[in-house]
Amino acid sequence: MEKSQEITAYVLCGGKSVRMQAEKGLVLYRGKPFIRWIIEAIMPITSNIILVTSNGDYSLVGLPMIEDSYEDKGPVGGIYTALKHSKTVRNLILSCDIPKITTELLRNLCDESEEIEASVTFLCDAKNDYPLIGVYNKSALQTFADAISSNKLKLCPLVNMISHQKICINSDQKSLVQNINSKAELQSLNLLDL
Numbered sequence: 001m002e003k004s005q006e007i008t009a010y011v012l013c014g015g016k017s018v019r020m021q022a023e024k025g026l027v028l029y030r031g032k033p034f035i036r037w038i039i040e041a042i043m044p045i046t047s048n049i050i051l052v053t054s055n056g057d058y059s060l061v062g063l064p065m066i067e068d069s070y071e072d073k074g075p076v077g078g079i080y081t082a083l084k085h086s087k088t089v090r091n092l093i094l095s096c097d098i099p100k101i102t103t104e105l106l107r108n109l110c111d112e113s114e115e116i117e118a119s120v121t122f123l124c125d126a127k128n129d130y131p132l133i134g135v136y137n138k139s140a141l142q143t144f145a146d147a148i149s150s151n152k153l154k155l156c157p158l159v160n161m162i163s164h165q166k167i168c169i170n171s172d173q174k175s176l177v178q179n180i181n182s183k184a185e186l187q188s189l190n191l192l193d194l
């Protein structure tokens, strides 16, 4: 594989999980922790997968883990940590709360990002952006450093301010990118699957 095609995947597993009241990535969906569903979706694309977390409970996953460079800076801080750590130009960055994500969607995102000269390429639908299903260029590191310095920690406005490309999913794919933040959302997901 050529160097330009190399990609590192980072899964953000930090934060407080206030709404879920349990470590989100370790919550079970159809008998398996969210994080495992996500890793299985990434594996056919790259085995270079790193978790961004200081929570030792994720050691059961058996993947390398790195700690946030700054505490309590939310996903913006997690992305900063990932980009600072990364040795590759392109970095697939995902949240840990999207258990229905598929290899097909991620592969399409990664393939599209190769064709595009943008700091970040991420999924969207007609109503929402999904910047936590995105490919981030290492060159975006300074933007994230500046955002942390000025305490601008909202991710959507930040990615919309820098050079970006959105890859729109169709209405059938919407359920695949749904992030699950609470027990109620998990329950409705399980019910939908019945």
Ligand SMILES: Nc1nc2c(ncn2[C@@H]2O[C@H](COP(=O)(O)OP(=O)(O)OP(=O)(O)O)[C@@H](O)[C@H]2O)c(=O)[nH]1
Pocket (backbone or CB within 6 Å): 012, 013, 014, 015, 016, 017, 018, 019, 020, 024, 052, 053, 068, 071, 072, 073, 074, 075, 077, 078, 079, 094, 095, 096, 097, 132, 181
């Ligand atoms: N590494 C890292 N990841 C984070 C941090 N905050 C949130 N995340 C991750 O970012 C993704 C989206 O998180 P949010 O839903 O915004 O926040 P959360 O803390 O998980 O949940 P709430 O407390 O309910 O808002 C999830 O994958 C989180 O694990 C952080 O400070 N560091």
